[in-house]
Amino acid sequence: MKNYFYSLLLVFSIISCKNDASSEASEDRFMSVQLPAKEINYNAVAVDSAAVALEEPSSNTSDDGLDKIKPQIIKNGDLRFETEDLEKTYETVQNAVKKNSGNIQNDNEGKDYQTHFRNLTIRIPSKNFDAFIKEISTGVNYFDRKEISSEDVTEEYIDVASRIKTKKALEERYLELLKKATKVSEMLEVERQLSEIREEIESKEGRLKYIKNRVSMSTITLEIYKTDAEKSGATVSFGSKIVNAIKSGFNAISTFFIWLIEIWPFIVILVAIIYFVKKRFKKKTQKDV
Structure with missing residues (x-):
């Protein structure tokens, strides 16, 4: 019975290694079970296919619906322009943020020798990104800086989601194996494997959550400033x-x-x-x- 159990545990470890090599390349490490060679009689190992399914957890996107995911695009903007009325322009920006269901994360105001400026970091739902940019650009003669970028992270999104699904399937199989364990040493070994798998799942889920947040909410860095005419000497008689x-x-x-x-x-x-x-x-x- 002991040899039978360890043989099952070894088979799952090999499956984990093979699956990691195909879906995670060199990133995920092989979680092999270190067992004394004398405790395994390979000639006597007989795995009952009816007791444990040996098919690898599928990572094919066509089978899990991941191929139907919409393009995941991260949009960012970086704008800088001059205004004749800083307070009025700032009020316009605030109204545009509220109108487009966004929020101002950072708001820094200051002065240097010739200008009075305001630097803002704004988060806007991606669906309202273009409308917001258009609204705050109304009336601007020219931009000192206007950079709009789009990053396609669809491939990474699908890859991370696929790995999570694969790891969860492997976790379920180890849970089934844990139910069949009859000795404390066997239980501890399976629980160690489960702990490592769970850590990897949580790490991937954190990454997926981060990607979703960046895709759903665009980040815009906005700098508006007003030139001090008296100090600059532009219109002083x-x-x-x-x-x-x-x-x-x-x-x-x-x-x-x-x-x-x-x-x-x-x-x-x-x-x-x-x-x-x-x-x-x-x-x-x-x-x-």
Whole structure:
């Protein structure tokens, strides 16, 4: 009975290896059962085909409906453009996001020397991707950057789904084998194999979930900015430039005096040192005379 059970376990391990080689290439590792050679009498092994079906779990997409899956396309967008009214444009974007059942994941606002900008990361249902891009592009004279990409992941989707189905079929066969185990050592060995299979299934299911999320929700990176006309000098008159220069000079003087007030203790110490050094030098000169 013991040899019979181990022979069944060995057969399932060989099936697992063969199936992995055909459906997973080099990615999945062979989960062989390490058994002492003396416990297996290959001449005495007789596998009852009525007790255990030895057909490999099928990974043929035509048998499991995977060939009927619609194309799985991941859409992404990256846009940057200038606006005359940053707040109004931002409000337009918010309304477009709500209208198309999307959400804003990141919203960063800031300023540099010449511009006031807003960077957004937006997730939009893929079915509304084109409509959203068209809506936020209305009224834009030109784009500093507009990149729209589409990635076909149908092949990877089918491959991962097929592997999950294959592993689940193998898991069911090991569960049947576990029911036939009569010794603790046999149960532990089958449970170890089941644990490894379950880990692989969960890993593949996580990958499949990630692909589905990327396909169903498109990601759009949007940067809108407004140029500060006064700082850039684009529309500032000569008179305004003179006024700004006077203001800048006054501010510079104010900053200088504030700086002097901040360091007054150091100024006092420096004056005192100069005074004592000068006085000491004067006394020494008088003695030499």
